[in-house]
């Protein structure tokens with residue numbers, strides 16, 4: 069299937085076009101490409117394209133869905149075969165808050181894109197759409213890894229009795245009386261320029277050319293059964309925010325006997341007040357007194373795996389960064405980042421008399437030692 073053009077582009081209007089602008093652009097183009105007027109070979113296709121764009125953009129709901137999801141909102145569902153962008157045909161999951169007792173799938177999926185998809189023009193088996201759900205976990209859970217439960221995950225699978233046909237037995241069929249077995253019917257469409265005839269898939273048999281005479285007793289003829297389940301998702305230790313975990317077969321039901329799509333769980337990691345993560349490296353801040361920096365000392369800092377003591381060498385300067393090798397995040401591939409301690413030096417704001425005295429002495433000592441070294445050099 070050729071890539072579809074943007075509906076706004078088709079009508080030559082801006083994304084903020086008013087209803088009147090949409091209507092007048094449609095009128096103009098429909099007239100230009102109407103097959104009764106325009107005899108060029110691509111006119112019928114152009115006319116259909118204009119008609120389709122107008123169908124969507126003139127309907128407030130459809131337009132809102134299109135603005136949000138693009139062409140995927142009205143996907144004709146040529147299979148993505150699981151490859152490429154999982155969002156292409158899929159719905160968007162909701163956004164959960166962190167849950168400890170599991171997350172309710174119904175809530176997560178409340179924002180999932182629902183209606184609006186057009187009936188497929190083909191009866192070939194194809195894979196169902198992928199689904200996406202986002203879950204949020206804490207910073208430390210991402211470091212250590214955890215299991216989460218997705219509750220009430222509804223998945224539709226081909227019926228075990230009829231294997232998706234909806235018929236009680238292989239003989240429970242007759243030729244479709246509406247299309248006489250061809251699977252296609254002529255449809256009359258009202259346009260601004262009168263009635264147009266188009267051929268389309270037979271709505272009664274959905275293009276199969278035959279209809280079921282005795283419905284399957286297990287699924288009632290639907291061809292599939294709904295299954296409600298709880299999925300346990302293992303989030304690997306060291307996962308970074310935005311990664312997607314694929315759960316095969318838990319997407320939307322396949323069409324015409326095709327396999328189910330997949331479910332993608334996107335993991336969003338919350339930030340932490342102490343640690344900042346950059347890849348597998350961790351950055352933290354620490355403050356050391358000025359005298360300790362001058363003399364050298366040892367401090368205890370947090371790492372994602374517990375506390376560590378760190379030596380501050382004598383003469384450490386403001387803005388110094390100390391590296392703790394291998395003390396960053398360990399990911400599931402066995403790589404470990406480092407921790408970087410960003411030092412700031414604390415200058416006391418208030419001094420008591422004794423401290424002032426000592427610092428005065430310290431200054432005097434500095435001057436006299438410079439003076440004496442000056443004198444020594446003169447000798």
Ligand SMILES: [Zn+2]
Pocket residue numbers: 227228229230231232234235284285286287288289290291292
């Ligand atoms: Zn069945």
Ligand SMILES: [Zn+2]
Pocket residue numbers: 244245246247248249250251252270271272273274275276277278
């Ligand atoms: Zn039919």
